[in-house]
Amino acid sequence: MCAGSLPLEPTDRVECLAIVAADNDASLSERAQNTLLSQPIGAILAALERPDADQRLFEYCAENCVEKPGVADAFAVNSACPTELVARGATHLTPVGIQALLENLERFTSDDLVVLAVAQAPGANPEQRALLDELEKGVMSETEIAEAAKEAEPDATRRVTLTQKIAKMNVVQRLTTALKGGREERMFLIRDPNKLVQRSVLQSPRLTETEVELFASQTNLSTEVLRAISLSRVFMKSAVIAKNLTFNPKTPLDISLSLAKRLNMSDLTKLCSNKNVPETLRSFAQKLHRKRKMGAGGE
Numbered sequence: 001m002c003a004g005s006l007p008l009e010p011t012d013r014v015e016c017l018a019i020v021a022a023d024n025d026a027s028l029s030e031r032a033q034n035t036l037l038s039q040p041i042g043a044i045l046a047a048l049e050r051p052d053a054d055q056r057l058f059e060y061c062a063e064n065c066v067e068k069p070g071v072a073d074a075f076a077v078n079s080a081c082p083t084e085l086v087a088r089g090a091t092h093l094t095p096v097g098i099q100a101l102l103e104n105l106e107r108f109t110s111d112d113l114v115v116l117a118v119a120q121a122p123g124a125n126p127e128q129r130a131l132l133d134e135l136e137k138g139v140m141s142e143t144e145i146a147e148a149a150k151e152a153e154p155d156a157t158r159r160v161t162l163t164q165k166i167a168k169m170n171v172v173q174r175l176t177t178a179l180k181g182g183r184e185e186r187m188f189l190i191r192d193p194n195k196l197v198q199r200s201v202l203q204s205p206r207l208t209e210t211e212v213e214l215f216a217s218q219t220n221l222s223t224e225v226l227r228a229i230s231l232s233r234v235f236m237k238s239a240v241i242a243k244n245l246t247f248n249p250k251t252p253l254d255i256s257l258s259l260a261k262r263l264n265m266s267d268l269t270k271l272c273s274n275k276n277v278p279e280t281l282r283s284f285a286q287k288l289h290r291k292r293k294m295g296a297g298g299e
Helices: 010-021 026-036 041-048 056-065 070-077 083-088 094-101 114-119 124-137 142-152 158-169 170-182 183-189 197-202 207-218 223-230 237-245 253-260 266-271 279-293
Strands: none
Touching: 010 026, 010 041, 010 056, 010 266, 026 056, 041 056, 041 070, 056 083, 070 083, 070 094, 083 114, 094 124, 114 124, 124 170, 124 197, 142 183, 158 183, 170 183, 170 197, 183 197, 183 207, 183 279, 197 223, 197 279, 207 237, 207 266, 223 237, 223 253, 237 253, 237 266, 253 279, 266 279
């Protein structure tokens, strides 16, 4: 009936046809499949974008049109799509789909097949390729583990246990632990040299604002971590996180200059005389302080 004259929206028709195409009745299935071949790609993509899209639609597209522009990306973007189908379409991913997975590392790392397939995806842009190449890194060095453990766990006995645990992990296991582990693991893994592991810590649903406040103030974290914090709308709602980033001499200058405008007069006064921050930031703070004091307003 989906191939008939019922007044269905194009996206509804596509999904209905995919369901019928999976029917056990060979004749009915063949008719639906033949009709699907004539459906516009725009309608197929719109149907694939639905958060409640039927799994049979994803399966049909994986078998018959995953190479068409946008289909593999739709698999990656829509969390309703089974991860094994994302892996099957990985060679056709563009930067759009790859970025969607990198921004949802919990889903990305939930299936080793997805990780392996996307790591080799030819459609990654240079920045994404650099991140995906991080998956090839092995375990952390003994020095890196020792330094991270010392910062993450002050108790010597628990530190040994934590060190032994993480020393045995490969990259994917560290990614998973960063997302799902406890505070000690996050405090440890935010110092992992692997940028994807660092991102996983910041994407952890268990991460607290207090932890991010601490990260933002620490000078021994990578500039990539500090920049990632500054790019998060959720994190930057916090005045404390914004202040800590501004006062952190490790924060990239373009970020600290922008954040300085958010400081109140008391904190701005402190920044003016802070010898640890770059001279450019201190000069900017002094100029901003004078203007506010004169009643000219912020810049």
